[in-house]
Amino acid sequence: QKEVEQDPGPLSVPEGAIVSLxxxxxxxAFQYFMWYRQYSRKGPELLMYTYSSGNKEDGRFxxxxxxxxxxxxxxxRDSQPSDSATYLCATLTGAxxxxxxxxxRLTVIP
Amino acid sequence: xxxxxxxxxxxxxxxxxxxxxxCEQNLGHDTMYWYxxxxxxxxxxxxxxxNKELIINExxxxxFSPKSPDKAHLNLxxxxxxxGDSAVYFCASSQEPAGAAYxxxxxxxxRLTVT
Numbered sequence: 001q002k003e004v005e006q007d008p009g010p011l012s013v014p015e016g017a018i019v020s021l022x023x024x025x026x027x028x029a030f031q032y033f034m035w036y037r038q039y040s041r042k043g044p045e046l047l048m049y050t051y052s053s054g055n056k057e058d059g060r061f062x063x064x065x066x067x068x069x070x071x072x073x074x075x076x077r078d079s080q081p082s083d084s085a086t087y088l089c090a091t092l093t094g095a096x097x098x099x100x101x102x103x104x105r106l107t108v109i110p
Numbered sequence: 111x112x113x114x115x116x117x118x119x120x121x122x123x124x125x126x127x128x129x130x131x132x133c134e135q136n137l138g139h140d141t142m143y144w145y146x147x148x149x150x151x152x153x154x155x156x157x158x159x160x161n162k163e164l165i166i167n168e169x170x171x172x173x174f175s176p177k178s179p180d181k182a183h184l185n186l187x188x189x190x191x192x193x194g195d196s197a198v199y200f201c202a203s204s205q206e207p208a209g210a211a212y213x214x215x216x217x218x219x220x221r222l223t224v225t
Contacts, residue, residue: 032212034213041218042218043216043217043218044200045215045216046212046213046214049213086151088153095165096158096211097143097155097158097165098143098155098214099155100152102150103151103152103153105151
């Protein structure tokens with residue numbers, strides 16, 4: 001079993017839609033949960049992180065962690081064409097290594 | 111003022127060759143990493159390294175070896191290249207693990223094609 005499983009894409013939405021991206025993780029000891037964004041032909045960049053459980057909001061983006069169900073979500077409100085990218089969820093192991101999901105490719109259509 | 115840089119950006123080589131990919135970071139970070147991203151976009155840790163410890167992912171063949179001449183550089187050497195080594199390789203860095211390993215800064219990637 002992989003450390004992190006991510007809903008496969010691709011996902012295509014019209015501009016202005018609300019986007020929901022989801023992952024599950026396997027180890028209840030994980031405490032850090034991240035969302036990285038990767039534009040085509042670029043390296044990933046940290047979008048948001050959450051420590052332990054709960055919600056975190058940053059502008060149009062909300063990250064949510066439910067530790068009881070080992071579920072990680074990222075919501076994007078009022079999606080824009082510039083949000084088109086691959087979104088990778090990740091967890092941090094005790095050895096301080098990132099384990100990534102397989103990524104969901106999002107396209108926002110103008 | 112690139113934070114994490116890698117050279118080359120593209121590398122095409124034949125099976126059996128030995129090649130190196132260079133990585134440099136100017137962020138003053140203490141820990142550097144190498145990741146492999148396969149054709150399905152799955153990004154997997156290969157190594158993490160600081161001046162105290164090298165942690166190797168046990169699934170990485172010993173044909174791959176990281177070499178760090180100093181804190182700002184972590185190069186990746188690959189011996190006897192195989193077709194399955196074709197992938198995009200990313201270098202990354204972070205502050206000391208105890209503080210902020212969740213926030214890693216990635217380079218632009220090196221696209222390796224083995225023919």
